[in-house]
Amino acid sequence: MTDSPTRQRRLSLARAGALPSWSVLAAGTLLGGLLGGAYGLFTPATYTATSYVVAVPTSKSTPEAARGFAQAYGRVATQLAVLGDAQVWAGVPVGTLRESVRASTSPDAPMVALSATSSEPGRAVDMANAVSRALTQHAEHSRDSTQVRLVQFSRAVRPSEPTSASPGVTALVGASAGGLLGGLGLLARPRRGGRDDEAVPAASVPGPATAADAHGKR
Numbered sequence: 001m002t003d004s005p006t007r008q009r010r011l012s013l014a015r016a017g018a019l020p021s022w023s024v025l026a027a028g029t030l031l032g033g034l035l036g037g038a039y040g041l042f043t044p045a046t047y048t049a050t051s052y053v054v055a056v057p058t059s060k061s062t063p064e065a066a067r068g069f070a071q072a073y074g075r076v077a078t079q080l081a082v083l084g085d086a087q088v089w090a091g092v093p094v095g096t097l098r099e100s101v102r103a104s105t106s107p108d109a110p111m112v113a114l115s116a117t118s119s120e121p122g123r124a125v126d127m128a129n130a131v132s133r134a135l136t137q138h139a140e141h142s143r144d145s146t147q148v149r150l151v152q153f154s155r156a157v158r159p160s161e162p163t164s165a166s167p168g169v170t171a172l173v174g175a176s177a178g179g180l181l182g183g184l185g186l187l188a189r190p191r192r193g194g195r196d197d198e199a200v201p202a203a204s205v206p207g208p209a210t211a212a213d214a215h216g217k218r
Contacts, residue, residue: 046162101114
């Protein structure tokens with residue numbers, strides 16, 4: 001007759017409780033390191049290129065207005081109106097640009113940073129420069145109403161190193177996570193009982209009635 005699932009589960013927990021603490025931590029750390037290293041090894045490296053554009057006020061505007069319009073252009077940089085024009089120069093669909101390009105601004109400077117990420121360094125450069133070119137043209141069309149020009153401050157350059165984590169870094173992260181999970185497993189596993197944990201037999205503890213009889217016989 002085979003053991004029931006409940007009995008097998010109890011036996012497994014008992015065996016886990018019998019393992020030394022260091023072995024659980026070592027196993028979790030080793031497994032996490034192997035999984036993290038494998039993830040970093042088999043995941044394609046990604047490269048990021050960044051192009052910068054700056055908002056310049058005309059004679060009828062102010063630097064404060066330029067900073068405000070830089071914030072606005074940073075929000076519309078990844079919209080369809082801009083990406084639709086950028087796809088022609090980038091040579092990729094709008095969906096790829098929407099997933100790969102990010103725009104960021106600074107409250108202290110009228111500048112917009114356009115970063116593109118790709119598994120090919122050259123493709124990342126093309127996408128960042130294409131979006132900056134489309135954004136400057138979009139701003140030029142509304143210059144008469146905004147009194148602010150958007151000019152290219154720095155073109156994107158070909159990245160020399162990937163921005164994604166290396167297998168060594170992912171292995172360290174995985175090992176740390178595995179060690180943490182192993183420590184949590186130690187807290188959750190059943191503890192082995194010792195002599196101090198054994199219950200005292202009920203017969204060895206005199207009850208109230210027994211104590212009264214013994215007192216009466218004296």
